[in-house]
Amino acid sequence: MRVALQVTCVNDAMFPDTGKAVVRLLRRLGVEVDFPRAQTCCAQPMVNTGYLDEAVPVVRNFVDAFAGYDAIVTPSGSCAGSVRHQHALVAERSGDPALADAVARTAPRTYEFTELIVDVLGVTDVGAYFPHRVTYHPTCHSLRMLGVGDRPRRLLEEVRGIQLVDLPQAEECCGFGGTFALKNADTSIAMGADKARHVRDTGAEVLVAGDNSCLMHIGGVLSRQRAGVRVMHLAEILASTDETEGESDGPVVGERAGDIS
Amino acid sequence: MSGTFVGMPAFPSAAREALGDTQLRRNLAHATRTIRDKRAQVVGEVEEWEELRLAGAGVKEAALRDLATHLETLEESLTRAGATVHWARDAEEACAIVARVAKSHDVDEVVKVKSMATLEIGLNDHLEREGIAAWETDLAELIVQLGDDLPSHILVPAIHRNRAEIREIFRRRMAAVGRPAPDDLSDDPAALAGAAREHMREKFLRAKVAVSGANFAVADTGTLVVVESEGNGRMCLTLPDVLVSVVGIEKVVATWSELDPLLRLLPRSSTGERMNPYTSTWSGVTPGDGPQEVHVVLLDNGRTRALADEVGRQALRCIRCSACLNVCPVYERVGGHAYGSVYPGPIGAILNPLLRGVEDEQTASLPYASSLCGACFEVCPVRIDIPSVLVEQRAAVVDSHRSDRVPKAEAVAMRAAAWTFSDSRRLRLAERASGLAGRVLGRFSRTTLPGGRAAAGRLPGPAAGWTGARDLPAPPEESFREWWDRTDGGRADGEEGRS
16 A cells, blocks of 8 residues: 655644654554655645635645555644545636546545544554643544544553543634634634633643644643643654653654754 | 614624623623533434434425525415515615505504514614614513614524623613613513513504514415514514514425424524424414414525525525524634624624625625634534535635735735645745744744744734734744655654654
8 A cells, every 4th residue: 555644734844743753653553654745735725715726736736746645644634624625626616627536536545644543554552652641632624524533532542651631622623723813813812712721621731632733823822821731743642652752851842943053 | 773783893803802891701601602502412312313404404405496486486375375475685675665564554663573684684773764663572682672782693682691781771771662670670580581571561562563584484385484482473473463574585495394304403403492482383364363464575685696606505594593603612702793794603604795795894804704613514403514605705705806906915925825835846945944944033032832842932924913822833944854855754864763
């Protein structure tokens, strides 16, 4: 099976450690992923803001970059949702039947990474070790658009050492919403503040989710509050082992930009 | 005596103001959560809920597909049953028809059944200008009317008020328009309802003309249906001599049997009740029983415009249950007034632009009043895919600006992003620039995110919308694709893929 990693533009540019964690995790499970260099973005920022014409060349780039793979795996429920549910809309807008055909091939082969692990590989114990108090936020698109259901939770429950606590009002949106976070910043913050409050109520040290864009928002609020809670992508927890845990004072959270100087 | 939505600012600024209203925030958080939980409980009791939703959506979809035929059948049946049918293209025509009927009976007041269509067309203001007082008899609508306020919810228009505020409104305003509230009125719900009952009773007994809407209109029998919880609607529908009903053309269904799924879906979705308390049905005039002069105004007011929209037309399936409002995290925090329409919340964010177009700035801001979380679609009893319609209406807004001589900053940014994302070489260059920026930001950063990563600090321009209240990580020096190339996907850096 040829598997391609769709790392997503946000992870590529802002959260490379999530991509690295997916590579490491899947390699541990016996799956070597390719990273098609031509990939960029799934076009969701354009589509969800209403710029459908602008989305056409981005979707075209996507289907070209991922043509020929048996599976496309992505550490984002939102991007997987965009590929599966919005690419056809963009192709229709383009009026190009060839693009529609290409979308019909790539869209159904695109998996959010917990779907690939649980459904395709049939694994729930990925051999992870993460001795921390953790709460899980199911992001809206993974929950309601894709329907990943309890897969992330089943994976987390098998992690050794983890203390998993329920997040109150877990299914309520955090308020990120892509450009909503900027166009309606006040409402977005009001929602984020409530989500942060629920996270703090759990007493968790780490908030985990399957989408770094939502985590960037909730994490940004928590950080500004000096709440003492860090955010991590689910892939990074699942990739953690005894070794990585022993080596640092915490799991992989990204290079400190200042360290290089 | 009511406020007006005309001249409301666009959603983001209206929302900003609402977010600062502490009483509103408290009232809404409490009320939406209560109704939400009640709905979830009674919906959970129905094993075949999903089949029922499909049936409800199917019934409405079928009616819309053959709308013209059903409407003609409805007109024939109504006329045969002794009703007078009027057609109104817009709000002005509809209001004029109602005023004409009222005036033909020389009345200076009408009693009203709670009706979204009459709110939509601004009937009360129109009648007031013609010297006719329109008394709202739904308890919550009465509170809104007495308070010189605007409705903020489809089902419970005074949801933004708590009982202490309602007591104040009754004490201060009832006397000016009829029976005053008792001097010792408390804020006990039963006492408040009692005061409203006394106040309204004299109006019920006196009124010659009633005005209603309809939840459904059955074409083959010419039957209108009103669904309500208080019984006040039934008082209006049965006591006065004359009844005028303003009915949106999308309310029609072919036969009685189509009401079956709809009447099962509506109460559970709306009030969280298993069965609706007062369901009134009438077909034209019944000699010696109820109103002896019955008028039906079939209202377009943008509905055919919405019907012509291939994606958006599903919004006409709406049965006005409000479930989408009650689960919406945006609505819960900003309330209904911020939407600048009698149709607030997720359904309002699509219905208003579909009915009116997106030319004015306020309406054009509504499709963006959502984080696209999808909770609305999940609860909609007639399966309106609100998130998809929101995106489609956003595209309509963007398309309406495509020929602007000076493009908006957002359009410039989106085009630049699309250009960058159309070719990975461009993205690689952009990431190199952001890596450099990350280095600089990181060096000057005085903030570290929990876990140790440097924060970008407060940014200027549009990014200030983010960093005003949220920390932002500084971009990493090395993008994922650079790492992949440098380490051969982690195989060559001696760390087996681990950073």
